[in-house]
Amino acid sequence: MNLPDIQPPQVDWASGAFADGPLLSKSTRLRDLAGIFADEPARQQLPGEQVIYDVEMLATSPAEGELYTGVTHLYPGRVGGEYFMTRGHFHARREQGEVYFGLRGNGLLLLQNEQGEARLEKVFTGSVHIIPGFTAHRLINTGGEVLSALAVWPGVAGHDYAALANGFALRVMVSSEGWEVHHD
Amino acid sequence: MNLPDIQPPQVDWASGAFADGPLLSKSTRLRDLAGIFADEPARQQLPGEQVIYDVEMLATSPAEGELYTGVTHLYPGRVGGEYFMTRGHFHARREQGEVYFGLRGNGLLLLQNEQGEARLEKVFTGSVHIIPGFTAHRLINTGGEVLSALAVWPGVAGHDYAALANGFALRVMVSSEGWEVHHD
Numbered sequence: 621m622n623l624p625d626i627q628p629p630q631v632d633w634a635s636g637a638f639a640d641g642p643l644l645s646k647s648t649r650l651r652d653l654a655g656i657f658a659d660e661p662a663r664q665q666l667p668g669e670q671v672i673y674d675v676e677m678l679a680t681s682p683a684e685g686e687l688y689t690g691v692t693h694l695y696p697g698r699v700g701g702e703y704f705m706t707r708g709h710f711h712a713r714r715e716q717g718e719v720y721f722g723l724r725g726n727g728l729l730l731l732q733n734e735q736g737e738a739r740l741e742k743v744f745t746g747s748v749h750i751i752p753g754f755t756a757h758r759l760i761n762t763g764g765e766v767l768s769a770l771a772v773w774p775g776v777a778g779h780d781y782a783a784l785a786n787g788f789a790l791r792v793m794v795s796s797e798g799w800e801v802h803h804d
Numbered sequence: 805m806n807l808p809d810i811q812p813p814q815v816d817w818a819s820g821a822f823a824d825g826p827l828l829s830k831s832t833r834l835r836d837l838a839g840i841f842a843d844e845p846a847r848q849q850l851p852g853e854q855v856i857y858d859v860e861m862l863a864t865s866p867a868e869g870e871l872y873t874g875v876t877h878l879y880p881g882r883v884g885g886e887y888f889m890t891r892g893h894f895h896a897r898r899e900q901g902e903v904y905f906g907l908r909g910n911g912l913l914l915l916q917n918e919q920g921e922a923r924l925e926k927v928f929t930g931s932v933h934i935i936p937g938f939t940a941h942r943l944i945n946t947g948g949e950v951l952s953a954l955a956v957w958p959g960v961a962g963h964d965y966a967a968l969a970n971g972f973a974l975r976v977m978v979s980s981e982g983w984e985v986h987h988d
Contacts, residue, residue, distance in 0.1 A: 626912075628925045629932040631905065633817045641932065668894065678934060685937040687871075687956065715869035719956050721815065728810075741812045743899035746938040748825065748864060753869040772903050772956040 629678055636723045640680040647671045648707065650699075652727030656707060658791055658802075659700025671695065672704050673759075680727040682775035694727065694759050694767040698710030699792045705730075708788060715753040718771055722732035725767035728799070730758040730788055738789040740801070743769060756784055760792045762799045778792035815863055820875040820907045820952035826863040831855045832891065834883075839898070840984050841985075842893060843884025844976055854890045854973040855879065857943075866959035878911065878943050878951040885977045889914075892942025892972060896962030902955055906931035909951035913941040914972055921975040923984070927953060940968055944976045 629641030647689050651668030653661070677690030697704045708730065711718075719722075719730060732738040743759065745790055751757050761767040771784040791802045807910075813825030835852030838844070861874030881888045892914065895902070904913060906927040913933050916922040925933055927943065935941050945951040975986045 626924045626926050628920060629934075630930045631932050640934075667861075678932065680934045681901075681936060683937065685897065685958065685961075686901040687903050687934070687958075689934065691916075702893070706914075713869065714865070717870040719871050719873050728925050729812075740810045742810050743812075746814045746817055748815050748822075748862065748873060750813075750864045750871070750873065752865060753867065774869065774871075774958070777869075799938055 623627050629689065631747070631770065633723060633776060636770060638676055638678065638691065644677050644679045648673050648733045651764040653707065656705075656787075657699040659702065662700035666699065671685040672697070673706055681776070684776050686775040687785050688773050688775050691723070692759060692769050692771065694725075694761045694769075696761050696764050696766065698794060703727075703760050703762050703792055703794065703799065705760040705792070707781060708756055708784060710756045710780045710783045711719075711753070712780045713767055713774070716774045716777035717755075718757065718773035718777070719755045720757075721750065722750040723770055724767040725765045726763035727762065727767040728760040728762055729793055730792070732756045732758075732788050732790050736789050740792070743767065754795075757804060758788060762792065763790065809822075810902070811913055815875065815954065817907060820877060820954060821831045822862065822875065823824065828861050828863045832857050832859075832922055837891065840889075840971075841883040841886050846884035848926070849864050850883065857890055864959070865963040868960050872957050872959050874902040874955050875907070876953050876955065878909075878944060878945045880909075880945050880948050880950065882978060883979065885981065887911075887944050887946050887976055887978065889944040889976070890942050891965060892940055892968060894940045894967045895937070895957075896964045897958070900958045900961035901937045901939075902935040902941065902961070904933035904941075905954040907952040908945035909945065909949045910974055911973035912944040912946060914944060914974070914976070916940045916972050927951065940972070942972060942981045946976065968974055
């Protein structure tokens with residue numbers, strides 16, 4: 621028994637930070653999100669290098685049946701009257717689901733099926749989101765701090781962004797109540 | 805937008821307790837664990853109705869690609885010189901993996917492949933365990949409090965207990981150091 625081998629990776633529940641794992645990281649910046657927000661001129665006036673969200677995931681096997689684990693950190697902010705959000709995607713393997721857990725911050729998870737029907741779930745510390753297969757998903761940060769969510773998804777799921785080329789059926793906009801829904 | 809619909813289930817990171825979800829619960833008692841511990845006479849002398857572990861899971865779809873979410877609460881205690889543990893299992897669909905997250909308490913995750921090679925990972929608050937496919941898994945509580953672990957696994961995985969009829973290749977026993985490994 622090789623004792624050093626028994627230390628697994630860790631996640632800090634308060635921040636979503638990983639430690640001791642083989643990590644992959646990706647930053648998505650404003651310049652990567654052309655056409656995603658309703659107010660494209662407003663997006664172009666903001667600095668393109670600004671990071672909107674960071675994803676860190678454990679570099680584990682992508683084989684059939686294996687699960688990936690990662691954390692999305694979505695920063696607070698707005699483009700015009702719209703809250704910062706992730707690009708959102710269907711899985712390439714449409715039947716593959718995902719589970720999200722809210723770790724910190726406050727936001728919304730936007731879910732949309734292949735018939736274009738959208739719904740929202742509140743994301744907060746301890747929230748659990750069972751994302752079924754055949755369902756596109758996007759995080760939206762409606763709060764003033766970082767929104768961090770832990771995700772587990774099948775290694776074979778893949779991403780399909782093209783299927784959402786026309787966007788989701790609803791948008792979450794700033795309002796005097798905090799946020800409100802606009803239907804496209 | 806039906807606002808009450810947007811409240812998802814929640815998990816309390818400190819205790820692993822679920823709220824607001826459709827839950828399934830199962831208790832496993834000493835009388836359900838005949839032949840699992842090394843000292844079977846010691847097991848028979850303890851009260852059979854004693855709960856060794858509770859599992860709570862969200863009642864969600866078992867379809868191909870969908871993920872289950874649940875928490876195991878493994879209580880502290882010993883049978884003879886052996887720490888309380890779960891029965892342990894392979895998945896019926898052998899290629900299907902699982903992810904565990906330590907929430908509270910201290911213990912070990914025993915992993916064993918189909919060649920009978922076993923290894924241990926420490927389980928503690930924030931520990932992340934990527935259980936590959938083709939790998940049996942068992943939780944062991946080496947601490948003095950409840951060991952609670954959050955798990956995400958594929959709805960199609962299923963359980964195969966029979967493949968481990970001869971048990972795992974190693975046992976975790978009480979020792980003056982806290983615990984030590986015995987090879988069967």
